[in-house]
């Protein structure tokens with residue numbers, strides 16, 4: 001939904017220790033995919049633990065517009081009656097994906113090999129983001145796209161009437177591009193092959209296998225080679241969505257930073273393609289125990305016990321960036337409160353997220369008194385040590401949920417309160433963030449007018 005909402009200014013200030021159980025919402029990536037694959041299966045898929053953030057609700061509405069029957073049975077509990085691969089019907093109106101890059105790019109892929117036209121748009125943030133990275137490979141299947149300059153939304157995609165299978169090497173580390181091509185490959189006859197030089201999150205591959213598509217993954221000298229056999233009949237599934245490690249990052253980092261804290265974050269996905277922040281925090285000296293490791297819904301999960309820790313700066317290598325791409329903003333906050341310098345390398349993809357996240361974090365941290373160096377592909381944060389960040393600024397969020405939650409996390413440990421100009425976008429991925437954090441003892445509130 002891209003209706004312009006009134007900004008929601010919010011402020012965070014230092015409080016006592018954070019204590020208790022933090023039940024973060026379902027994984028956003030898996031939630032989008034469960035709805036889309038449910039819509040492309042024949043019969044009834046049941047999803048539990050679905051993230052009911054606006055990004056995912058927009059994907060649910062889109063699947064209805066393409067003809068699937070999508071129904072909410074209760075909190076996080078959804079039923080999707082699918083129309084089968086190639087069974088989408090042409091939407092009667094514009095598909096509005098709101099703030100969600102994942103939603104729009106995956107859905108473009110899913111419809112690109114069915115002969116119909118769909119027009120996509122989104123909010124002011126999404127309308128700035130590049131879509132050529134998906135429409136270019138989708139054109140190899142025979143789809144055509146007509147958008148604004150620079151491949152921006154609004155954009156019409158005309159699906160291929162006679163799709164050809166594709167062999168495609170993804171030029172940027174992007175699970176959205178990989179997934180768009182694989183979703184398009186579902187309705188192309190023969191074998192579609194996607195090669196990624198750097199591994200990105202693998203939820204699409206896992207879920208395709210679960211829904212019964214013929215998919216193989218091989219690690220070769222060329223990279224990860226994913227081979228999909230087109231035109232499968234997808235079998236409906238029961239999908240139990242694990243909790244989102246990218247959302248868990250906020251209470252986890254807050255508990256590490258606020259003295260005396262100890263929290264438990266149950267049932268968080270420990271998928272190795274999403275694990276980079278946790279690897280990095282351990283290197284910085286974080287006290288995080290991964291308790292009760294188990295498998296749920298085809299994904300490894302664990303309960304995270306997190307205790308306040310004194311952290312030191314670290315260098316994150318470019319090869320780790322994809323596995324923590326959404327966590328760099330909050331890592332920048334942790335780095336500002338650590339002893340020594342933190343260097344984040346190979347992070348230029350951050351420039352094409354909901355905002356230019358390198359710029360948004362650099363400007364906000366500088367306003368809070370932190371020294372930053374940056375270039376196109378690198379962010380360097382000069383840590384000020386525990387209790388060392390002055391704070392006292394209002395940071396611009398640029399319609400970006402992760403920027404909002406990161407600066408609110410900083411406010412919990414800075415010497416003076418930290419405000420954000422708009423906490424509204426938090427609801428795209430983490431509805432209930434404010435309630436969850438205040439329930440742990442954090443002081444986060446709407447800024448009085």
Ligand SMILES: O=C(O)C1=C[C@@H](OP(=O)(O)O)[C@@H](O)[C@H](O)C1
Pocket residue numbers: 028029030101102173174175176177179201325326349
């Ligand atoms: O495939 C996905 O679910 C996602 C992939 C990542 O984007 P890119 O593919 O652009 O790296 C990530 O930033 C996004 O939040 C979710």
Ligand SMILES: C=C(OP(=O)(O)O)C(=O)O
Pocket residue numbers: 099100101102103326353354402429
């Ligand atoms: C980048 C993100 O999402 P998307 O690309 O789906 O908008 C995110 O959630 O941090």
